[in-house]
Amino acid sequence: MSLSLDIRKTYPGFDLDIRLEAGNERVALLGASGCGKSCTLRCIAGIETPDEGRIVVDGVTFFDSKTGIDLTPQQRKCALLFQNYQLFPNLTVGENVRAGMDRAIPQDRQEDLARRYLSVFGLSGFAERYPARLSGGQQQRVAIARMMAATPAIYLLDEPMSALDAYLKSALEQTLLDLFDVLDATVLYVSHDIDEACRLCDRIAVMHEGRVVEVGSPRELLRAPRTLAALRLTGCKNTSPARKVSDTVVEALDWGMTFDVGAAVPDDIAYLGVRASYFHEDNRAEPGRNTYDLKVARVSDSRFERLVLLDPPRADSPSRLQWKIDLRSAGDRGLPEAGDVLRMHFDARRIHLVCR
Numbered sequence: 001m002s003l004s005l006d007i008r009k010t011y012p013g014f015d016l017d018i019r020l021e022a023g024n025e026r027v028a029l030l031g032a033s034g035c036g037k038s039c040t041l042r043c044i045a046g047i048e049t050p051d052e053g054r055i056v057v058d059g060v061t062f063f064d065s066k067t068g069i070d071l072t073p074q075q076r077k078c079a080l081l082f083q084n085y086q087l088f089p090n091l092t093v094g095e096n097v098r099a100g101m102d103r104a105i106p107q108d109r110q111e112d113l114a115r116r117y118l119s120v121f122g123l124s125g126f127a128e129r130y131p132a133r134l135s136g137g138q139q140q141r142v143a144i145a146r147m148m149a150a151t152p153a154i155y156l157l158d159e160p161m162s163a164l165d166a167y168l169k170s171a172l173e174q175t176l177l178d179l180f181d182v183l184d185a186t187v188l189y190v191s192h193d194i195d196e197a198c199r200l201c202d203r204i205a206v207m208h209e210g211r212v213v214e215v216g217s218p219r220e221l222l223r224a225p226r227t228l229a230a231l232r233l234t235g236c237k238n239t240s241p242a243r244k245v246s247d248t249v250v251e252a253l254d255w256g257m258t259f260d261v262g263a264a265v266p267d268d269i270a271y272l273g274v275r276a277s278y279f280h281e282d283n284r285a286e287p288g289r290n291t292y293d294l295k296v297a298r299v300s301d302s303r304f305e306r307l308v309l310l311d312p313p314r315a316d317s318p319s320r321l322q323w324k325i326d327l328r329s330a331g332d333r334g335l336p337e338a339g340d341v342l343r344m345h346f347d348a349r350r351i352h353l354v355c356r
Contacts, residue, residue, distance in 0.1 A: 002021075002022065002023050002024070002056075002057070002058060002059075002186060003020065003021065003022040003023075003044075003055075003056070003057055003154060003186045003188070004021055004054070004055070004056040004057075005018060005019065005020045005021070005022075005040075005044065005053075005054075005055055005056075006018075006019045006053045006054050006055075007040075007043055007050035007052070007053030007054070007055060007063070008050060008051055008052050008053050009039070009043065009048070009049075009050045009051045010051055011039070014034070014036070014209075014210060015210050016036045016039050016040065016043075016050075016210040017210055017211050018036065018040055018207075018210065018211060018212055019212065020205055020212055020215075022186050022188070022203075023186065024184055024185060024186060025186065025187070025202040025203060026180055026187040026189060026200060026201040026202050026203075027186070027187070027188055027189070027201060027202065027203050027204070027205055028189045028190075028191055028197035028200070028201040028203070028204045028205065029041075029188060029189070029190045029191070029205050029207055030191055030192065030194065030197050030204050030205065030206050030207065030233050031192065031206065031207035031208060031229070031233065032192060032208075032233070033192065035207045035208055035209060035210065036207055036209075036210040036211075037158075037190040037207055038158050038190060039210075040188075040207075041080055041156045041158055041188060041190060042080070043055070043063075044057070044062065044076075044078060044080075044154065044156060044188070045073055045076060045078040045080040045156060046062065046063075046070075046071060046072060046073035046075075046076050046078070047073060047080070049063070049070060050063060050065065051065070052065040053065055054066075057076070057078075057153050057154050057186070058153050058154070058186075060153065062076050076153070077150075077152050077153045078152050078153060078154055078156055079100065079147040079148075079150050079152035079154075079155050079156060080147075080156040080158070081143055081144060081147050081155075081156065081157045081158060081160050082143075082158055086143070087131040087139055087142060087143060087146075088131075089130065089131050089132060090130075091130075091131075092127065092128050092129060092130055093118065093123065093126045093127050093128070093129050093130070093131070093134070093142050094111065094114045094115070094118070094127035094128065096131070096142055096143075096146055097114040097117055097118060097142065097145050097146045097149050098110045098111070098113075098114050098149070099146060100146050100147070100149060100150030100152075101113065101114075101149055101150060102151075113149055114127065114145075114149060115127060117145040117146075117148055117149045118142075118145055120145065120148075120175060120179070121141040121142075121144065121145050121172075121175060122141070122171075123138065123141055123142060123145065126138065126142075136164075137164045137165070137168045140160060140161075140164060140172075141172065143160075144157075144160060144172075144176070148179060152185070153185070154185060154186045154187075154188070155183070155185055155186070155187040155188070156188050156190075157187065157188070157189045157190065158190045159190055159191055159192070160172075160176075160189075161173070161191075161193075161196060173196070173199060173200060176200060177199075177200065180200070187201075189201055192233075194233060194234050194235050197218065198218040198222075201218070202217065203215060203216065203217055203218075204216065204217070204218055204221055206221070206227065206229055206230045206233055207229075208227070208229035213227045213229050213230065213356075214226055214227050214229070214230045221234050222234050224352075225273075225352060225354060226354055226355070226356075227354055227356050228270070228271045228273075228354055228356065230354075231271065231273040231352055231354055232273075235275065236273040236274070236275050236276075236352065237275070237276045237322040238273060238274045238275070238276065238319075238321050238322055239271055239272070239273040240252040240253060240254035240255055240271065240272060240273075240319070241253045241254060241270065241271055242269050242270065242271055242272040242353070243269065244265045244266070244267060244269050245258055245265075246265075247264060247265065248260050248261055248262055248263060248264065248265060249261075249265065249289065250265045250269060250272055250351075250353065252272055252312075254312070254314065254317055254318055254319055255312035255313065255314055255317055255319075255321065256312060256313040256314030256317065257292060257312060257313060257314075258289050259272070259289060259290055259346055259348065259351055260289045260290060260348060261348045261349075261351050261353065262348040262349065263348075265353065266353065266355050268355045269353055269354075269355060270354060270355050270356055271353075271354050272351055272352060272353050272354070273351070273352040273354070274321075274346060274350065274351055274352070275350065275352075276307075276322045276323055276324040277323075277324045277326075278346075278347060278350040279323065279344055279345060279346045279347060279350070280344070280345060280347075281336075281342050281343060281344055281345075282343060282344070282345040283343050285343060285345045287343070290345060290346045290347075290348060291343060291344065291345045291346070292312075292313060292343075292344055292346075293341050293342070293343050293344075294310040294311060294312065294313075294321065294341070294342055294344050295310065295311045295339070295340070295341050295342075296308055296309070296310060296311075296336050296337065296338050296339060296340045296341070296342060297309045297310065297311050297320055297338065298338055299335075299336060299337060299338055301327070304326065304327055304328055305324050305325060305326060305327060306324070306325040306327055306330075306335055306336075307322060307323075307324055308322070308323040308324070308325065308336050308342075309321070309322060309323075310322075310323055310342070310344065323344070
């Protein structure tokens with residue numbers, strides 16, 4: 001199966017203008033809230049109508065503004081999993097799963113299939129319950145089982161992990177991966193979580209303000225993002241407007257710091273980024289372009305990391321630098337505290353430069 005998407009739609013204060021091609025693969029739509037991810041899925045499913053453009057799934061034209069084609073949601077046979085599940089409250093769990101199945105399938109066969117899908121998601125004993133008697137996580141799994149049972153032309157998932165705790169989320173991710181491995185279909189997976197997108201999808205389409213600004217494999221986007229949106233969405237905590245100083249030297253304007261990146265700096269450089277774990281303390285290094293004495297403004301700990309906020313040299317800087325220390329490998333060495341001054345070295349090979 002495949003997807004060819006080229007649509008435009010104007011919303012109040014927002015324009016959706018998206019082009020995307022996908023084959024039998026899992027593609028994440030990654031972007032901040034309000035960038036158009038869910039709107040895109042709703043247009044594909046036929047819940048909303050684009051102003052113009054074309055949508056083709058597996059050779060079937062769902063929508064074409066030039067020829068007047070606009071199939072109904074029922075004719076499109078899409079499976080769209082919403083964030084809020086949308087189970088039928090008056091139907092049992094088993095009946096909910098059967099709701100999307102082909103009516104030509106015999107009743108006993110439908111019931112058998114429903115039990116199988118519920119068993120996959122650990123819900124085999126819940127077929128006779130009603131949604132109101134389920135937890136949010138259980139409702140989420142019923143909704144996914146219903147989607148899979150419908151055997152749609154394309155699978156559209158809108159942040160399906162949003163209601164799950166960490167344990168259930170990890171278990172469900174593995175179940176989805178098992179199912180995805182045997183699906184011969186296109187999967188569009190909406191998320192704002194880069195780690196989730198990396199684990200579940202083959203490619204990631206970065207969306208920003210209604211447009212796809214960058215597409216690549218998780219590895220490509222993490223190693224060499226080409227836009228500020230991709231930099232930030234792939235977890236880069238330290239970004240700054242930048243300008244070229246010389247052939248290999250760039251200045252981070254927000255921080256008042258210059259870096260020799262050891263490679264040609266583009267003439268149209270717009271931003272640079274440094275990931276929070278991609279620089280380190282080095283008391284042996286001499287202060288220079290890639291080494292700075294920075295004061296610790298604040299520290300905070302999570303389970304496995306200490307986040308250190310560092311004041312950059314520019315006194316009126318609009319942002320502080322974030323540095324992460326892995327507490328598991330820190331050993332007995334002293335950890336930085338607020339007020340400390342640290343000599344920090346920035347690896348030239350790990351400074352990202354983007355032009356838009």
